[in-house]
Structures are given as structure tokens and as C-alpha cells.
Amino acid sequence: MVAVVALLAIACFLLCDDAHGQEAVDLGDFWNNDAHFQYVSKARFPSPPPSTQYAMNVGFQFVTRPGIWYLFHSEYAFTTQPSYCKADYARILVRNSTDEGRTWSAGTVVATPIPNTAQECAIVDGAGFYDDETNTWHYIAQCLNRTDHWMLCHYTRQGETPTGMFTPNPYNPVVYGGQLWSRICALPHAHCDENMYDEGTPEIFTKVEGNFYVTFHGWDAKAGKSARGIAMTPNFVDWSVTGAGLPGDAIFTSKDCEHWNVTWAKGGCVGGGEGTMLAASDIFYHLIEAPDITLGCLTKPGLQNWVLGMLRAPGIEATGMWQQSFNPIVVPAVKQGCYIQYHRLFKGDNATYLEYWAADWMQVFKLVPGPGPRPIVAGPPPDI
Ligand SMILES: *[C@@H]1O[C@H](CO)[C@@H](O)[C@H](O)[C@H]1NC(C)=O
Ligand SMILES: *[C@@H]1O[C@H](CO)[C@@H](O)[C@H](O)[C@H]1NC(C)=O
Ligand SMILES: *[C@@H]1O[C@H](CO)[C@@H](O)[C@H](O)[C@H]1NC(C)=O
Ligand SMILES: *[C@@H]1O[C@H](CO)[C@@H](O)[C@H](O)[C@H]1NC(C)=O
Numbered sequence: 001m002v003a004v005v006a007l008l009a010i011a012c013f014l015l016c017d018d019a020h021g022q023e024a025v026d027l028g029d030f031w032n033n034d035a036h037f038q039y040v041s042k043a044r045f046p047s048p049p050p051s052t053q054y055a056m057n058v059g060f061q062f063v064t065r066p067g068i069w070y071l072f073h074s075e076y077a078f079t080t081q082p083s084y085c086k087a088d089y090a091r092i093l094v095r096n097s098t099d100e101g102r103t104w105s106a107g108t109v110v111a112t113p114i115p116n117t118a119q120e121c122a123i124v125d126g127a128g129f130y131d132d133e134t135n136t137w138h139y140i141a142q143c144l145n146r147t148d149h150w151m152l153c154h155y156t157r158q159g160e161t162p163t164g165m166f167t168p169n170p171y172n173p174v175v176y177g178g179q180l181w182s183r184i185c186a187l188p189h190a191h192c193d194e195n196m197y198d199e200g201t202p203e204i205f206t207k208v209e210g211n212f213y214v215t216f217h218g219w220d221a222k223a224g225k226s227a228r229g230i231a232m233t234p235n236f237v238d239w240s241v242t243g244a245g246l247p248g249d250a251i252f253t254s255k256d257c258e259h260w261n262v263t264w265a266k267g268g269c270v271g272g273g274e275g276t277m278l279a280a281s282d283i284f285y286h287l288i289e290a291p292d293i294t295l296g297c298l299t300k301p302g303l304q305n306w307v308l309g310m311l312r313a314p315g316i317e318a319t320g321m322w323q324q325s326f327n328p329i330v331v332p333a334v335k336q337g338c339y340i341q342y343h344r345l346f347k348g349d350n351a352t353y354l355e356y357w358a359a360d361w362m363q364v365f366k367l368v369p370g371p372g373p374r375p376i377v378a379g380p381p382p383d384i
Helices: 002-015 027-031 179-185
Strands: 035-043 061-065 068-076 090-097 108-111 122-131 136-144 150-158 197-208 211-220 225-233 275-280 283-291 306-313 330-332 340-347 352-358 361-369 376-378
Touching (some): 027 035, 027 275, 027 306, 027 361, 061 340, 108 136, 108 150, 179 197, 179 225, 197 275, 211 275, 275 340, 283 340, 306 340, 330 340
Parallel strands (some): 090 122, 122 197, 330 376
Antiparallel strands (some): 061 068, 068 090, 090 108, 122 136, 197 211, 275 283, 283 306, 340 352, 352 361
């Protein structure tokens, strides 16, 4: 097991690093407070008229290639919602930027609702990945049909750029609600129970030896607990929850946030939600949101804590085994559920970046040398 973890760490160091250039500082320096995140840009993406709303057009995720960033996000209110879709109706766009997110291209549709399929109502909160071994783009997202059950759907596109329509996997939905969590939580040493379901906010962390490693959140309504887990797949259809560096457990549960410096509501931290992982040197860094009360957003100010914490480990460890940073490492300017959302860590050409949505703006920060304030307070972006 230790050898496999080491192999994964080394393989990831070579593959995930995808070194575009030289970084002055990395997440190890941030961890030690020898580097901090400096504001670089803000953006938001209104729906086409007559709507022009932008607050729902989130679910951000970045894939960078030399000299260019691609940003995937959801778009609501792009057309009249069909009457059979009672809840969300959304599609996925991709845009690109060559100036660290200061300006973005127009959006191109990569996945859109198709009647009478698993993705007939909404495709949201997903993640892209460029597999340079096969020159293929992947996108995996939450999808919704008229029965109002969230599932995971997968899409691919051949070629150098993701700019264009992706092809839905003929096996969509590739994951039904609860399909992976029921297997993870049934493992002998798992710290979650089998009521965990709702595989959501998937992120494709890396590909090692033909397998994609995908993380996702889960919600157990019965216990009022959430978690983040990981599974691997060679094709997004067949999934393994053990072996080859997997922990045989959730990677984050309420156990990992219970001692954070937050005055949690009665019942404590419920566990994790959306999370983003990035390797630096041979260490895996995980930045993850954690609320109290429920994994749903209580958006009335003062009701709910909703913060981000950072953890790290030399492999993909089980819950409880990750080293804690100064947590919470990112707090909202206003105590409010979902004030901070859709955060990501990613590498650009020569630097590491942090992004989050707060105060109705997508904000991007670059890691630069020197210490910074702890925790980071997420609020409105600078007025520039
Ligand atoms: C990134 O680093 C490379 C050399 O490693 C350099 O040629 C390039 O100009 C740098 N790019 C930026 C945006 O600083
Ligand atoms: C960037 O986006 C624009 C607008 O969709 C598109 O025309 C262009 O081809 C994209 N660039 C790349 C490299 O994909
Ligand atoms: C809609 O979702 C339900 C629940 O996941 C599933 O049983 C049903 O087959 C789906 N319908 C289509 C058309 O995908
Ligand atoms: C915990 O957070 C409070 C602010 O909410 C701060 O005043 C205090 O210094 C923090 N404690 C530690 C040990 O960081």
C-alpha cells in the first residue's frame, strides 16, 4: 500500500505538475506562510438578454495550457425552461483567457440539455481535464433529469482545445446518486455510512497509469453529515473505490473540520463540500469548503458558518490522516452560507493561482513570495 501511494505521488509529481515554467513559490511556501495570494482579476458572466442574470452562472473550473487558461462554468436562463424541468435548467460553457483572467473570450457551449436523457434539465458544477496522452478533453458534471435526481454525466472532445461541443458519453449517467458512496462507505474501515449519496462537484484530479482519479462530495441526510470521496476509472463508466493509491475511505469528513477555529453551530461542522486538489513537489494539497448545520446554503447573514480549510498529505489519505493548515484558511467577510463558493487551486504558466466566487464576483489571486494575513478574508474584490 505504501509503495502504491508512493508510486502515485511520484507519477503525479511528474504528470500533475505539467510544468509550464518555473514557479518562484508553491503551495509548500503558502503552507509555511512564506507566500501569499495576491489579487489579479475579477469577472462574471451574464446570461444572454433578456435575462442578463449572472449570480447563477458559476461552477467555475480551470484547465490551463501553455499561454492560455480555459474556464468551464454553468449558464442558466439562456432560453425558455421546458415545463418538464421543475428545478435547475443549465448548460456548460467554456471561455479562454491569455491575461490571467482580466479578459475572457465569449463562451462556447460544451454541453447542453438533451430531451429524454439523463442530462435533459441541467449540467452543472463539473470539471474538465486535458489528457495529453490521447489528446482528449474530458468533462464530468452533475446532471439532472425530470425526476429531479442528481447524477454524474461525462463528455469528451478530441483535439488541442475544448472550444466546441463535447460528445456525451453513451453510458450517461455514468454515476447514479449513491453508486460510489454506497461502495466506499461499505468498506470495512470507512468513516461514513451507507446513506451517503449525491456524488457532486466532481473534480478530475489526475490520470495515472490509465486511471482518472475523481473526487466528489456526498451528503447523508439521515446523519446530517457530508464528506468528500475519491474513486478511479479508466473510462468514466467502470469505477473502483479501492486499490492503486485509493484510501478505502472518505478523504474528508466532519472529523477533519471539528477542531477548526470556528464557533460551529450545535452539532459542529457537518463535513466537506466542494474541494480542489493540487500537487506541489510530492505533496497533495486539498482546499475544501466546510459548513455547519447542513450542506445546503443558508444565505441569510448570521445563520451559517461556511469556510475553507487546507489539508495536505503525501498520498491520497483517509479522513483523519491529513495534516491541518491554519484552519479555516479562508473565511467570508460576512458569516453566510455560500458567501464563498466554487473555489479552485490551479497552476498557470509560472505560478499557482487561487480562485473563488465571493460578493458576486469570480476573483483570481496569484501566489507570490512573502507572508500574508491568516485567515484570508474573502470579500468584495478591489474596485479596479
Ligand atoms: C514563464 O517562465 C518562462 C521560463 O521558464 C518564461 O519564458 C516566460 O516568459 C514566463 N512567463 C510569464 C508569464 O512570466
Ligand atoms: C477562445 O474562445 C474564442 C471564443 O469562443 C474562440 O473563437 C477561440 O477559438 C478560443 N481559443 C482557443 C485556443 O480555443
Ligand atoms: C432519470 O433519472 C432517474 C433517476 O436517476 C433514472 O432512473 C431514469 O432512468 C432517468 N431517465 C433518463 C431518461 O435518463
Ligand atoms: C480564532 O479566531 C478568532 C476570530 O474568530 C481569533 O480572534 C483568534 O485569534 C483565533 N485563534 C487562533 C488560535 O488562531
